[in-house]
Amino acid sequence: MTPSSHPEAPFTRAPGRLPWGALAPALLLALLLVLSGCASPARVAVEAQFPTPLVEPLPLRAAVYYEAALREFAHSETIPQHSQWEFELGQASIGFFQPLFGALFQQVQTLERLPEPGEVGQIDLIVAPRLERFEFDIPRHRDSKFAEVWMQYRLYIYAPDGTPIAEWPVTGYGKSAASGTLPRAALHDAAVRAMREAGATISVKFASQPDVRSWLQENSHVHSVQNGDG
């Protein structure tokens, strides 16, 4: 569109006849709102109901420790000359892992802190998840249509005496069709999809991780829950 202006255009009025006194505060407020909108980051607080995996639980008694860094995980990033973003994933991560571990293990308890060796009885292993990396992208070119999220959890798995059993990095990727310059909803959706993908990997492949598998083989005696002593 090529607009042109003219002093006597029908859509303009003589400056003297405008109620500038009344308009000035409104214009100032609008300007401030625009500027504040540019300056403050767009916030994406991930909230979702994550489904319980339909998998056969491993006959193990697990204790899960959610460290503070996971519970309060937030990510801030500025896309140069575009926008600022703030993500909150802490509560969503807890809400994601609880049903996941609840389905993966036959018994699960939550720990307030990592225990000293021998402090926790009646468990077979300890799992401490951590959210290590979080990356995202939004469509900035004509050809790109998707908001994308890539994240990497790392599961630290210990024996009850504190001996490390395995460290397993698990990635998740999600994308969602985006529109507009600040695609909050699409990023939220992409983050949920990324978490679901990570959860799918954990629930399907946990027992087949080489370190976990060999530990399970070496410690077949810990498969005690089905025998009724758990």
Add this chain to the structure above:
Amino acid sequence: MSTPFRTAMARRRSHRLHPSGHPLTEGAPASIATHGAIRVIALLALLAAAMVAAGCSTAQIEQLKHSRTGIASGERVVILARQHHNTHETELDFVDCVGNSLSRGANGLEIASHTDFVNGLYPWFEPATAPLTPNELPSLLARPGVAERLAETGVRYVVWLDGMTERVDGGGSLSCAVGPGGGGCFGLAWWETDARYEAAIWDLKQVDQAGMISADVTGRSVVPAVILPLPFIARPQANACRGLAQQLQEFLVVEDQLSR
């Protein structure tokens, strides 16, 4: 996997549709103030060109049936989008459109919510874990709890939708201006949109693929403007949805629908 009953059953349709999906009718809006004979002639010429070129949709629906279908009372259908591609993703509103269209009419089918279905069977229908071919169905059904959960959903047919709608071509120019004596637009802009989708129908009762239906709808939209822009917008995605849903309904409901 059962041997296909009949193959290469192809039902083709190719017709020109108005953007609304109805046959093009005469009588275009032409209430434009005249500012001289040349403008009137230019306007009429543009409108005539627009009517010829605008809003045309070419639809091609093809169907391939492998086995007898049919659906009993209490059996449901779930429509799922393929989401594992890097380059594209079947739009969820298209999935909803097909589901809604399938549930309407005299032969309306009972459609299960795709969200409930995928959540209930999590993690087996996620983009990274969902079976890509019907050959993977037996191993999926053998997993603990999966067959039972599927039975609870009442779903007999899984319809996998794959495809997308995209703008494939475009051109022309349209410019607008405002001046002391008024404003207006002049020019002609056009673009072509292609909606190409494929539906793979899996029969969970037969543990096999029942058939496939594909829809390819191309639509050309034109916006001619002499003072006022007159948009003739084609809606190929809506036409693809309607065509695909109609074929799906016949495919699933009519038991002996096999080509001669």
